[in-house]
Amino acid sequence: MSDIALQPAPAAPGRLAKLVPFDPSRLLWFGLAAVMIFLVVYPLWQIVSVSLHDGDGNFTFDNYATAFGRPRYIQSFINSLWLGVCACVLSLCFAVPISWGLARTDMPGKGFVWLGVIGAYVMPPFMGAIGWILLAGPNAGWLNRVFRSLSGMDMALLDIYTFSGLVFVVALYSFPLVFVFVNAALELVSSEMEDAGAILGASIWHVARRITIPIVLPTIIGAAIIVFLEAVSLFGAPALLGTPARISVVTTTLFEFFSNPVRIEVAAAYSMPLLLITVVLFLLQYWLIRRRGYVTQTGKGGERRMTKLGPWRWAFFAYGFGVVLLAVILPMMIIVQAALSKAWGRGFSLDNLTLNNFRYILFDHSTAGQTVLNSAMFSFWTATLAVTLTLLIAYIVNRKLVPFSGLLGFLAVTPFVIPGIVLAIGFYAAYAPPPLALYGTGLIMVLSFTTRFMPVAYINAASSMRSLHPEMEEAVRILGGSRITAIRRVIAPLLKRSLAGAWLIVFIGATRELSTAVLLYVGSTRTMSIMIYDLSEEGRFEQLSALGLVLVFATMVFVAIGFRVVGRDFMLKRS
Amino acid sequence: MVKLSLKNLSRSFGDVKAVDDINLDLEDGEFVSLLGPSGCGKTTTLRMLAGFIPPSAGTIEMNGRALSNPASVVPPEKRQMSMIFQSYAIWPNMTVAQNVGFGLGVRKLPRAEIATRVKRILDVVHLGALAERYPSQLSGGQQQRVALARAIVVEPQVLLLDEPLSNLDANLREEMRFEIRRLHDEFKITSVYVTHDQSEAMVTSDRIVVMNQGRIEQVSTPVDLYAHPKTRFVASFIGKTNLIDARSENGNVVFTGGAWPLAAFGVTPPGQRFQLSIRPHDVKLGREVAPGAFAFKGRIAERAYLGDVWDYAVAVEDGQFQLRVTTTPRDMFEVGDTVYCAVDPSIVAMVE
Numbered sequence: 001m002s003d004i005a006l007q008p009a010p011a012a013p014g015r016l017a018k019l020v021p022f023d024p025s026r027l028l029w030f031g032l033a034a035v036m037i038f039l040v041v042y043p044l045w046q047i048v049s050v051s052l053h054d055g056d057g058n059f060t061f062d063n064y065a066t067a068f069g070r071p072r073y074i075q076s077f078i079n080s081l082w083l084g085v086c087a088c089v090l091s092l093c094f095a096v097p098i099s100w101g102l103a104r105t106d107m108p109g110k111g112f113v114w115l116g117v118i119g120a121y122v123m124p125p126f127m128g129a130i131g132w133i134l135l136a137g138p139n140a141g142w143l144n145r146v147f148r149s150l151s152g153m154d155m156a157l158l159d160i161y162t163f164s165g166l167v168f169v170v171a172l173y174s175f176p177l178v179f180v181f182v183n184a185a186l187e188l189v190s191s192e193m194e195d196a197g198a199i200l201g202a203s204i205w206h207v208a209r210r211i212t213i214p215i216v217l218p219t220i221i222g223a224a225i226i227v228f229l230e231a232v233s234l235f236g237a238p239a240l241l242g243t244p245a246r247i248s249v250v251t252t253t254l255f256e257f258f259s260n261p262v263r264i265e266v267a268a269a270y271s272m273p274l275l276l277i278t279v280v281l282f283l284l285q286y287w288l289i290r291r292r293g294y295v296t297q298t299g300k301g302g303e304r305r306m307t308k309l310g311p312w313r314w315a316f317f318a319y320g321f322g323v324v325l326l327a328v329i330l331p332m333m334i335i336v337q338a339a340l341s342k343a344w345g346r347g348f349s350l351d352n353l354t355l356n357n358f359r360y361i362l363f364d365h366s367t368a369g370q371t372v373l374n375s376a377m378f379s380f381w382t383a384t385l386a387v388t389l390t391l392l393i394a395y396i397v398n399r400k401l402v403p404f405s406g407l408l409g410f411l412a413v414t415p416f417v418i419p420g421i422v423l424a425i426g427f428y429a430a431y432a433p434p435p436l437a438l439y440g441t442g443l444i445m446v447l448s449f450t451t452r453f454m455p456v457a458y459i460n461a462a463s464s465m466r467s468l469h470p471e472m473e474e475a476v477r478i479l480g481g482s483r484i485t486a487i488r489r490v491i492a493p494l495l496k497r498s499l500a501g502a503w504l505i506v507f508i509g510a511t512r513e514l515s516t517a518v519l520l521y522v523g524s525t526r527t528m529s530i531m532i533y534d535l536s537e538e539g540r541f542e543q544l545s546a547l548g549l550v551l552v553f554a555t556m557v558f559v560a561i562g563f564r565v566v567g568r569d570f571m572l573k574r575s
Numbered sequence: 576m577v578k579l580s581l582k583n584l585s586r587s588f589g590d591v592k593a594v595d596d597i598n599l600d601l602e603d604g605e606f607v608s609l610l611g612p613s614g615c616g617k618t619t620t621l622r623m624l625a626g627f628i629p630p631s632a633g634t635i636e637m638n639g640r641a642l643s644n645p646a647s648v649v650p651p652e653k654r655q656m657s658m659i660f661q662s663y664a665i666w667p668n669m670t671v672a673q674n675v676g677f678g679l680g681v682r683k684l685p686r687a688e689i690a691t692r693v694k695r696i697l698d699v700v701h702l703g704a705l706a707e708r709y710p711s712q713l714s715g716g717q718q719q720r721v722a723l724a725r726a727i728v729v730e731p732q733v734l735l736l737d738e739p740l741s742n743l744d745a746n747l748r749e750e751m752r753f754e755i756r757r758l759h760d761e762f763k764i765t766s767v768y769v770t771h772d773q774s775e776a777m778v779t780s781d782r783i784v785v786m787n788q789g790r791i792e793q794v795s796t797p798v799d800l801y802a803h804p805k806t807r808f809v810a811s812f813i814g815k816t817n818l819i820d821a822r823s824e825n826g827n828v829v830f831t832g833g834a835w836p837l838a839a840f841g842v843t844p845p846g847q848r849f850q851l852s853i854r855p856h857d858v859k860l861g862r863e864v865a866p867g868a869f870a871f872k873g874r875i876a877e878r879a880y881l882g883d884v885w886d887y888a889v890a891v892e893d894g895q896f897q898l899r900v901t902t903t904p905r906d907m908f909e910v911g912d913t914v915y916c917a918v919d920p921s922i923v924a925m926v927e
Binding site: 469471472474475476477478479480481482485489490493494 | 625627650651652653654655656657658660661662664666667668677678681682725726729735
């Protein structure tokens, strides 16, 4: 019991000071720093660098002149910003009343509406866009056909191939983001604050408008900025809805620069202003959320009672139901119908019914099997890599094991401001050329996805590390267990659930990832989301819907597992 | 035999000297408290003992062998110590028995022996019936006992306790003080106990180390520390006291309103200028005073009845200074009454 000795063994007092003990955490820091440079710093640096050089490596500003030399390109840029603003406003209109209704009132059918919001959250936006093409395409769209047969008029009521159609679809699938933030903030507002207004004679509406909503206003604005960032970064919906109508946005224009011939320098230059905007807005929203508004964050902000709405509660339910109808029920119905049809335009009849679409995309199609497998493999490795990496970073940052450990945390959230397609440009510029020549490999897909989802994983990992008292680990060590024993026997078991949650979130995100993949894939590394996009270009909506259903169904299964493992906070936890 | 030896130990965080050149020897089997206000360096000292942080200067030795110096440190897991944490740090993913048996498992003891030793120690801390429970099903006091059992069962060379009772409610805290002392009497493990609560330190400890601003003020037994504080910090931190400025002059102790012969105190003054520390309950209040007795004349300025005692504030020598006096409930005086405060100089302490 007494075989303890100083490591290294005590030397003469004069020489002792020179012995620097080997510190494995420092080595880990260097390893992680190298990985982060590879995944984040170098691709970002390459975007800047490539944008400032011509093909022969000479310094030039010509790329910027080309990128912004045509009115059409400038128009795309304006379109993107305008799309961001409009989608932002519309998603607030969708989200705020629903959040208030669910968090603060006695509206009926809360469970249903809540499920609907989750449905809208997990629905890939490009699937929503396809649903709405089938519903509101000017000629064959179901809603237009119903309108024509009812009214007898020969015109289209709705046209989804318009700018407002695009705004509508983008807002419909980004409002759950606002909901997550605002709902969480509203749940923290104490009823006493509302009571204080009511006792002075204010009506329900007056209290909501002048007290409750203003208290969470900073949160609302912060969430709106996130929706803006999301809207300007989207590729799928603008490509599906805007391109046929000759409405281009930044992401679709970037895609254009990438089709033959690939003009990566111009694409890099063109993405610069967008990157600048996202960085500024992200800092702004960070600052806003950081201030946390006026909400008391004690977690026991007094009693919370539901505001009684009287007959108005049915109006709130109707509104929530309406949004869920538009976002989930109608698109899903039409997608199911198309997936089970020989020709989706022929409508609901028995002789139109078939399972051939599923057979085709799962078995008959030459590369579909490979595609499904690709999606599963890429997502699996992305989630595993991102969670492992961010857990190690969160551990080092939280325990402050080495100086400047916070820098790693900063790098881990940096990709949040990089739109997916811009990130793809960075990876292309950095790793497509020799010596690595990763273009066309599965590896570049996994690595770029990992970078893309690192912020989400990091925020999860960091918050679970914070919830773990350092003394839990110190207790292991003083009883004779090493750091590794502590991680294996205590930290890992305690973080198991939340890490599983983070893994699922990244996995789900990766299965539907389109904007990064679309620039980096080749035939053999095609994913399900790319295949859906390709099928829609070919107008094969029946098979596409079948594939989409497979994707949505698989997602549902994973979401259900997530709720089972993590509980109600899964995916909806405010970061 | 000296078990643990701290030599010229210092620790700085940036410009702040958290621990400033402390020297301390612990005998084998001794229970020593580090007592002081928050920020006095007691927890930093404990964490250096545990090996969680290296010292900036100085060394720590156990059984004559170096454990810590600024260049290298034996890691916590190799020190054969154990520790009780402020948060208890009971692992919620393990049962009570698994928690307690953890350290034995790390030491690779046979399964059967682990089971016997866990059972024995759980009986000692009265948790035998709860062995298969999870920590979330236990009360605060029970978790505390699990932490104690887990730390003691490995028979550590040194047991470290970091404010282990600060999260308990008052009644339980009082009970656990005696529990900790009982376990020490039973197992005789050399222990270092960090606390800011003087009564915890006094109940549990063989010796108390009073710390202030990173330095050791005084090291002594509870009885001696209370009766003979060496510094004004110790005098006022351990119990209540009256501090009166004084100086030594021609064989007399001179203070505002009087001069008493030094011989009556029976001690050597710590310097030219010092303070007298007079405990409130060492003062006898009376309407008159025996001739030749040492007393101050004063007037009752305020009073408070606390049930078990009277707490008087006496304005002495026309309000030159104020003396706090506690008496039995039967010694009744009205505000404004003239009183004599009799003091026995031989129980007055002189502090720096």
